[in-house]
Amino acid sequence: MEIASIDVIFSGLTLLLEPQHLMWLALGMFSGLVIGAIPGFNDTNFLAMVLPFTVYMGAMNAVIFMMACFCAAQAAGSIPAILLNIPGTPSNAVTCLEGFKMTREGRGGFALGVSVMASTVGGVISAVIALVLTPVIGIYALNFGPAELFMMAIFGMTAVGSLTGKSITKGLYSSAFGLFLACVGTEFQQGYTRASFGFYELYEGFPLIPVLLGVFGFSELFTLAGEKSLVPEGVKHATGFRPIFAGIRAAGKEKMNMIRSGLIGVLVGLIPGTGAAIATWISYGQAKQWSRQPEKFGTGHTEGLIASDACNNGVPGGALIPTVTLGIPGSGTTLVVMAALMINGITPGPSFFTEHVVEAYAILFSLVIANVMLFPIGILIARLAANVTAIPNKYLVPIIALFCLVGAFAWRQMLFDMYLVILFGIIGALMVRYGYSVPAFLLGLLLGPLAESNFYWAVEIGGIDSFLRPIALGILCATFAVIVLPLFLNKLSSRGKSSNANSCSC
Amino acid sequence: MLPAKRRIISGEAIIPFLTFVFGIAFLLQTKGAPAGVMNWPWMIISIMALFWIAVVIRYCIQKSDQPPSRPFSVQQLLLPMQVVGLPLIYLFLLPHLGFAVCTTAFLMTMFAMLGGKSWASNFGIALAFTLFLQISLIYLLHMTLPRLEIGSFLL
Numbered sequence: 001m002e003i004a005s006i007d008v009i010f011s012g013l014t015l016l017l018e019p020q021h022l023m024w025l026a027l028g029m030f031s032g033l034v035i036g037a038i039p040g041f042n043d044t045n046f047l048a049m050v051l052p053f054t055v056y057m058g059a060m061n062a063v064i065f066m067m068a069c070f071c072a073a074q075a076a077g078s079i080p081a082i083l084l085n086i087p088g089t090p091s092n093a094v095t096c097l098e099g100f101k102m103t104r105e106g107r108g109g110f111a112l113g114v115s116v117m118a119s120t121v122g123g124v125i126s127a128v129i130a131l132v133l134t135p136v137i138g139i140y141a142l143n144f145g146p147a148e149l150f151m152m153a154i155f156g157m158t159a160v161g162s163l164t165g166k167s168i169t170k171g172l173y174s175s176a177f178g179l180f181l182a183c184v185g186t187e188f189q190q191g192y193t194r195a196s197f198g199f200y201e202l203y204e205g206f207p208l209i210p211v212l213l214g215v216f217g218f219s220e221l222f223t224l225a226g227e228k229s230l231v232p233e234g235v236k237h238a239t240g241f242r243p244i245f246a247g248i249r250a251a252g253k254e255k256m257n258m259i260r261s262g263l264i265g266v267l268v269g270l271i272p273g274t275g276a277a278i279a280t281w282i283s284y285g286q287a288k289q290w291s292r293q294p295e296k297f298g299t300g301h302t303e304g305l306i307a308s309d310a311c312n313n314g315v316p317g318g319a320l321i322p323t324v325t326l327g328i329p330g331s332g333t334t335l336v337v338m339a340a341l342m343i344n345g346i347t348p349g350p351s352f353f354t355e356h357v358v359e360a361y362a363i364l365f366s367l368v369i370a371n372v373m374l375f376p377i378g379i380l381i382a383r384l385a386a387n388v389t390a391i392p393n394k395y396l397v398p399i400i401a402l403f404c405l406v407g408a409f410a411w412r413q414m415l416f417d418m419y420l421v422i423l424f425g426i427i428g429a430l431m432v433r434y435g436y437s438v439p440a441f442l443l444g445l446l447l448g449p450l451a452e453s454n455f456y457w458a459v460e461i462g463g464i465d466s467f468l469r470p471i472a473l474g475i476l477c478a479t480f481a482v483i484v485l486p487l488f489l490n491k492l493s494s495r496g497k498s499s500n501a502n503s504c505s506c
Numbered sequence: 507m508l509p510a511k512r513r514i515i516s517g518e519a520i521i522p523f524l525t526f527v528f529g530i531a532f533l534l535q536t537k538g539a540p541a542g543v544m545n546w547p548w549m550i551i552s553i554m555a556l557f558w559i560a561v562v563i564r565y566c567i568q569k570s571d572q573p574p575s576r577p578f579s580v581q582q583l584l585l586p587m588q589v590v591g592l593p594l595i596y597l598f599l600l601p602h603l604g605f606a607v608c609t610t611a612f613l614m615t616m617f618a619m620l621g622g623k624s625w626a627s628n629f630g631i632a633l634a635f636t637l638f639l640q641i642s643l644i645y646l647l648h649m650t651l652p653r654l655e656i657g658s659f660l661l
């Protein structure tokens with residue numbers, strides 16, 4: 001595969017600018033913003049529902065609609081994460097860590113502004129990279145085999161476990177607990193159901209969405225119920241466009257963080273099967289390690305929020321690359337995109353770029369335009385959404401509880417999932433109170449099946465030697481570094497503090 | 507003041523206790539599982555056991571001269587029990603009374619419990635929100651939420 005000529009690329013842009021394609025782009029963005037902002041409603045599920053109608057929409061319109069929806073949902077998922085501590089999509093869990101703390105300090109509008117800017121920049125970076133390098137870097141994804149995917153899962157969990165929560169031991173324990181919970185359900189090898197406790201609803205394991213809504217959204221209600229409003233009394237609460245633009249300016253000063261996080265989103269999105277959830281945690285961990293103020297992470301720090309949201313919107317572009325070039329979907333949503341192409345008679349893969357090169361570039365340009373449009377639309381949505389913080393808790397808490405319960409029901413249409421929200425709400429509240437890492441626990445639950453299946457395949461295919469391949473070894477070294485580095489840096493900083501104290505006392 | 511000695515910090519012991527109970531329940535459930543199926547869980551249990559021991563030694567057993575105390579007082583538990591209890595009652599009644607009735611009653615009760623004094627505004631907001639959810643979830647998104655049958659009419 002090679003990069004096409006300027007004429008072909010320009011033809012792709014011209015094709016996209018036809019009114020009907022722009023209309024589907026706008027519809028996709030609107031749908032994505034609505035779906036992404038509602039907790040429990042997943043853009044993948046929504047697009048799967050839209051799939052049958054793509055026959056009437058046409059291949060180009062369908063893919064443009066889906067990719068615009070994907071981008072917008074990733075960005076919109078930050079809104080409930082920041083304002084209500086409920087991630088709109090699983091990948092927005094990281095946003096909750098910093099964004100909600102900022103809301104509680106009266107800086108909800110500011111946080112939304114930071115999110116809009118970071119999402120736009122991360123998304124544009126990923127779209128431009130996808131546009132320029134898709135024919136070239138699609139091959140990179142093939143180097144990741146089961147051993148590498150297993151090591152990525154372990155790296156992600158270790159990074160999160162050691163960087164979040166009050167202690168590394170409790171953080172890693174939380175990751176292990178999440179991995180253990182993921183063992184519940186039907187085992188992939190022999191189809192044996194492990195520990196469903198008599199509930200058929202647990203045959204596929206603990207469902208992610210109800211658990212997420214429980215540990216993040218419902219658990220917060222125990223604190224909010226005892227307070228009058230989201231923003232505690234006495235804390236100055238800025239409203240209007242001013243704090244949003246202040247957030248945009250603040251994010252604009254963190255160029256390196258946004259670019260690095262966007263690139264991490266592209267690179268991790270490129271790897272099939274990883275998705276935005278793991279990418280955002282890696283980006284957050286990286287931002288903390290590069291930061292001059294790592295101790296501020298988890299307290300409502302702008303850098304952490306930028307890292308998660310820029311990366312989050314960097315993933316769609318990366319995920320599209322293996323989908324279009326190799327016929328291997330980079331994520332759940334791009335799987336549906338691939339299905340839409342195939343239903344309409346187009347087979348993604350190496351031949352897609354030779355037989356439908358103009359259409360391919362039109363799709364890639366749609367990603368660029370969708371992310372650029374995200375900026376003005378995001379500001380308007382942020383302005384409207386920020387008013388949520390003015391609602392008194394006596395009305396907000398029951399509504400959040402209802403959203404969590406109904407959102408859980410929306411996933412599988414099962415009453416059982418609503419009970420799970422309450423159960424994991426209690427567990428989440430206890431974990432937070434005693435300094436355990438809820439994000440690490442969730443990531444263990446999410447990545448458990450991926451880690452297990454890839455471990456099995458890696459051992460079956462290449463034995464233990466498959467874990468000694470260069471990429472797998474590199475990720476293993478990064479895993480140890482992530483555990484050892486914070487301890488080493490803590491020791492250095494405490495030595496520095498004590499030598500300062502000694503020199504001052506002299 | 508009591509002499510300082512190693513005591514179990516009951517609050518810190520909650521999570522390790524819950525995970526221990528879950529572990530026992532898991533192993534009892536998977537008794538008799540075929541070989542190969544339990545390889546991965548046993549790996550995870552072994553890793554977890556190491557961290558469990560580290561957490562218990564580091565955080566749950568500490569030297570203290572204070573007398574042992576409960577992790578929560580009854581007063582502290584009152585509001586959380588209401589936050590959990592009311593949704594549980596809501597979920598129990600949902601299949602019997604339907605989404606519309608249960609949601610309106612749940613919202614009204616919770617508004618009042620959290621300090622909403624005006625029954626009229628509680629009812630108005632609860633009804634408006636329930637209607638909004640009913641239309642968007644059931645009619646637009648075709649979610650199969652439980653509904654109350656009154657004769658031939660579905661609420």
